[in-house]
Amino acid sequence: MATRKEIDGSAGVPQFYGKELRYKREEAGLTLEKLVDGSFYGITYLSEIEHGSRSMPVDLARHVDHRLGTDGFFERRCGEAREARLKGHATYFERVLDAESRATTIEEWAPTVLPGLLQTGPYARAVICAEQMLELPEEVEERIAGRLERAEIFGASHKKPEYWVILHESLLLQSILPPGQMAEQLDHIITLVKQGRIFVQILPWNSGPHPLMSGAAMILDFDDAPPLVYLEGQHHGHTIDDPSLVKQYRRSYDLLRAAAMPQGASLALIEAAAEEYRNGKQPTGLQHRDLA
Structure with a gap:
């Protein structure tokens, strides 16, 4: 019973x-x-x-x-x-906020900023303050708390969702944080990978033309509902549930996944970048590494 x-x-x-x-x-x-x-x-x-x-x-x-x-x-x-x-979140994000907690699988592509689900407090603060410099301090704190709360879906009590993310290599090379904090941000991602909570792939900076070059995308699947695609711009977000469009976005994501590095090599790249930041150095990029 x-x-x-x-x-x-x-x-x-x-x-x-x-x-x-x-x-x-x-x-x-x-x-x-x-x-x-x-x-x-x-x-x-x-x-x-x-x-x-x-x-x-x-x-x-x-x-x-x-x-x-x-x-x-x-x-x-x-x-x-x-x-x-919705406290701490934009009104256009309501449908996705609701969907994240019910999704069986989330697939995300992050070309310019680390995804909100993976951000540490300092990273979230840097992104939010850059976007909304005129907000009151309490509003900034509210937005940071709301963003960090989303990551509770990776807690031990949650068996889902299965989270796949493709990160552009530039996110490792062009830090928006001081070196120590960036090392902690990358360590956070490494920990989630090693705990089996997420799957990460890196798209090399010199990969050339590739699918989804126009911006970030998130695809969500559910047990009891049709899949959903979420696209976000600087000050707006848009959800797509039309089956034919969702199918096209899924194909684009699969092609992007094929162009990205395997998870093992991707994890090694993230670990190497974290170590360099920890030592106060600037990561040199994939072309100077031997990850074999």
């Missing part, structure tokens, strides 16, 4: 309302299946809302209020829960 997982309503607004939803549902004597009956959503979706890991859409909130007789409580409050979950 499955063990009932308790919900910590004090962990945040989404968890508070999720716990309240479970309380009202059980008070009404309804199972998850009975409560979603007549809506366009499944029991897994509703369960994730109850545990605070997913925001509640307005149409589902209306349905729940109707079934539970809660007089519009969840419709009024779902916006508050969504705002709390």
